[in-house]
Amino acid sequence: MAAYSYKAADSTGKIVTGILEAEDEKKVVAELHTRGLIPIRIALAKGNGKRLGLNVSEQLLNFFHGVSSKDVMVFTQDLATLLEAGLPVDRALSLLIESAEKDRFKKVIGDILKTVQGGGYLSDALAKHPRAFSSFYVSMARAGEAGGVLEAVLSRLGEFLESAQELKDYIKSAMVYPIFLVCVGGLSIIVLLTFVIPKFSIIFSDMGQTIPLSTRFLLGVSHLLQSYWWAILIVLGTGYFAFKKYLNTPAGRLKFDRKKMAFPVAGELIKKIEVARFARTLGTLTKSGVPILQALMLVKDIIGNKFISGVMETVYTRVKEGDRLSKPLRDTGIFPPLAIQMITVGEETGRLDRMLLRVAESYEKMVRNMVKRLISLLEPTMILVMGLVVGFVVVSMLMAVFSMNEMPF
Numbered sequence: 001m002a003a004y005s006y007k008a009a010d011s012t013g014k015i016v017t018g019i020l021e022a023e024d025e026k027k028v029v030a031e032l033h034t035r036g037l038i039p040i041r042i043a044l045a046k047g048n049g050k051r052l053g054l055n056v057s058e059q060l061l062n063f064f065h066g067v068s069s070k071d072v073m074v075f076t077q078d079l080a081t082l083l084e085a086g087l088p089v090d091r092a093l094s095l096l097i098e099s100a101e102k103d104r105f106k107k108v109i110g111d112i113l114k115t116v117q118g119g120g121y122l123s124d125a126l127a128k129h130p131r132a133f134s135s136f137y138v139s140m141a142r143a144g145e146a147g148g149v150l151e152a153v154l155s156r157l158g159e160f161l162e163s164a165q166e167l168k169d170y171i172k173s174a175m176v177y178p179i180f181l182v183c184v185g186g187l188s189i190i191v192l193l194t195f196v197i198p199k200f201s202i203i204f205s206d207m208g209q210t211i212p213l214s215t216r217f218l219l220g221v222s223h224l225l226q227s228y229w230w231a232i233l234i235v236l237g238t239g240y241f242a243f244k245k246y247l248n249t250p251a252g253r254l255k256f257d258r259k260k261m262a263f264p265v266a267g268e269l270i271k272k273i274e275v276a277r278f279a280r281t282l283g284t285l286t287k288s289g290v291p292i293l294q295a296l297m298l299v300k301d302i303i304g305n306k307f308i309s310g311v312m313e314t315v316y317t318r319v320k321e322g323d324r325l326s327k328p329l330r331d332t333g334i335f336p337p338l339a340i341q342m343i344t345v346g347e348e349t350g351r352l353d354r355m356l357l358r359v360a361e362s363y364e365k366m367v368r369n370m371v372k373r374l375i376s377l378l379e380p381t382m383i384l385v386m387g388l389v390v391g392f393v394v395v396s397m398l399m400a401v402f403s404m405n406e407m408p409f
Contacts, residue, residue, distance in 0.1 A: 002021070002022070002023075002024075002044060003019050003020070003021050003044070004019065004020050004021070004022055004025065004028045004042055004043065004044060005017070005018070005019050005042075005043055005044075006018060006019070006020060006028060006032060006039060006042045006043075007039075007042075007078075007099055008032050008037035008038055008039050016037060020032075025042050028042050029042065038081075038082065038085045038087070039081060039085075067102070067104060067105050067108060067131065067132040069161070069164075069165060069168075070165060071100075071102065071105050071132075072132055072133065072137070072161065073158065073161040073162055073165055075096060075100070075105070075109070076137075076154055076157050076158040076161055077155075077158035077161075077162070078096055078099065079092055079093070079096060079154055080151055080154035080155040080157075080158050082095060082096070083150060083151035083154065084151045084155065089116055089122055089150075090113060090116050090117050093109055093112060093113040093116060094113060096109055097109045097110055097113065105132075108129050108132055111125070111128065111129070112125040112126060112128075112129070113125075115128065121142070121145055122141055122145065122150070123138050123139075123141040123142035123145055126138050126141055134301075134302070135298060135301060136281065136285070136298045136299075136301070136302050137157065139285070139290055139294065139298055140153055140154075140156075140157050140284070140285065140288050140290070141153065141154070141157075143285075143288050143289045143290045144288060144289075146289070149289075152288075153288045153289075156284055156287060156288055157284065157288075159284075160280060160281070160284045163280060163360070163364065164277070164280070167273075167276070167364050167367065167368070170368055170371070171367075171371055174371050174372070174375050175375075177375070177379065178375065178378050178379060178382060181379065181382045181383065181386070182382065185382070185385075185386035185389075188386075188390070189386075189389055189390065189393070190225070192390070192393050193218075193221060193222045193225050193393075194222065194225050194226055194229075197218060197219065197222040197393070197397070198222055198226060200219075200397055200400070201219050201222065201223075211399075211400045212396065212399045212400060214392070214395070214396040214399065215396045215397065215399060215400040217396075218392075218393060218396045218397075250306070253306045254306045254307055254310065257305045257306045257307040257308075258307040260305070261305070261307065261334075265374065268370075269367065269370055269371070269374070270305065271334060271336070272336075272363050272366050272367050272370065273363075273367055274303060274304070274305050274308050274334075275334075275335055275336065275339055275359070275363050276359075276360050276363035276364045276366075276367060277302065277303060277304075277360075278299055278303060278308075279339065279343075279356045279357070279359035279360040279363065280356070280357065280360035280364075281295075281298070281299050281302050282295055282296070282299050282356050283352075283353050283354070283355075283356030283357040283359075283360060284357070285298060285299070286352060286353040286356065287353035287354075287357070292319065292325070293316065293319065293320055296312060296315060296316045296319060297316060299312060300312035300313060300316065308334060311332045311334060314328060314332070315328040315329060315332065324344075324347050325343060325347060325352070326340055326343045326344040326347055329343065338362075339359050339362075339363065342355050342358060342359050342362075343355060343356065343359065
């Protein structure tokens with residue numbers, strides 16, 4: 001049996017938290033219902049190894065950036081749970097204000113509640129906070145309200161946000177160790193060049209003996225870092241800000257995003273990530289009752305790659321003119337044959353939304369496997385490169401020392 005932490009509401013609307021031991025989440029839900037509580041959130045308690053809270057770095061990041069994607073995900077899942085339990089929207093929002101951890105997000109939910117209590121639609125209230133709730137999110141909520149299935153749509157939306165967050169977190173966590181290696185290795189090399197090697201340079205200059213070429217090169221690099229470190233920082237900083245400014249222009253971002261897709265290995269990974277995002281977003285929208293043309297416009301805004309986003313405009317136009325979705329997607333040359341075939345099957349069987357979600361699951365799995373393989377290759381490669389650099393430094397110094405032994409006394 002595992003320990004589960006829970007957050008629930010009693011008959012008076014009071015938030016109750018605690019820990020229960022049970023075989024699975026269903027047993028926890030049953031126990032809470034027996035106690036007359038409405039489950040809001042159930043997760044494995046700390047120490048069980050699954051759903052743990054945000055780590056310190058994530059908390060700091062979310063603090064400075066306000067409402068995070070995880071805040072929105074938790075809000076969506078909790079709101080769907082409360083609505084499925086039969087609570088009206090305004091009461092559910094009142095409960096979520098109490099359970100929200102961040103004051104800034106409490107204010108956002110409070111403003112949404114005021115709009116709803118004033119007779120407004122939930123989707124209109126969400127649209128007032130575009131930084132927290134995207135146009136995709138608002139359109140999903142609006143479709144749910146129009147069809148009278150808001151709780152079901154929010155439940156699907158919560159699943160969508162959770163899947164997207166899991167993929168994002170997986171890629172970030174996979175890159176932690178390689179980034180750590182680069183930082184530690186780079187710092188070690190800088191320390192050698194700026195503090196260790198200059199001690200030897202004094203000895204070599206006093207001896208007045210010709211030293212090997214590799215050692216002279218190393219001493220030159222060391223002198224450059226010591227004397228002109230400020231100029232190097234200025235050049236690097238200027239280059240960085242110039243590149244960022246270039247990316248902020250529509251033409252620059254479009255050109256860079258197009259070139260990214262031509263990279264040997266990273267380009268294929270980027271394509272798979274965008275295909276998974278496209279399929280999951282479009283599948284979730286169409287399954288929730290959003291018309292295909294409106295869904296395509298929303299997908300265009302969500303796709304991170306501006307080149308693919310521009311291609312979506314052509315896809316939208318051709319679908320509007322009567323083409324099936326699979327044909328313009330195939331003509332783009334971006335979507336893999338497997339994805340096109342699955343989408344074609346979905347169109348022919350009338351289950352396009354289900355097939356799009358299967359495409360998303362398939363390519364998200366491919367992305368995870370590809371990232372895992374890349375990291376497994378990247379780590380030894382980085383260690384080898386760092387070892388070669390440090391080895392070059394050591395050998396160059398030893399060659400100079402050995403040359404000193406050959407000097408006549």
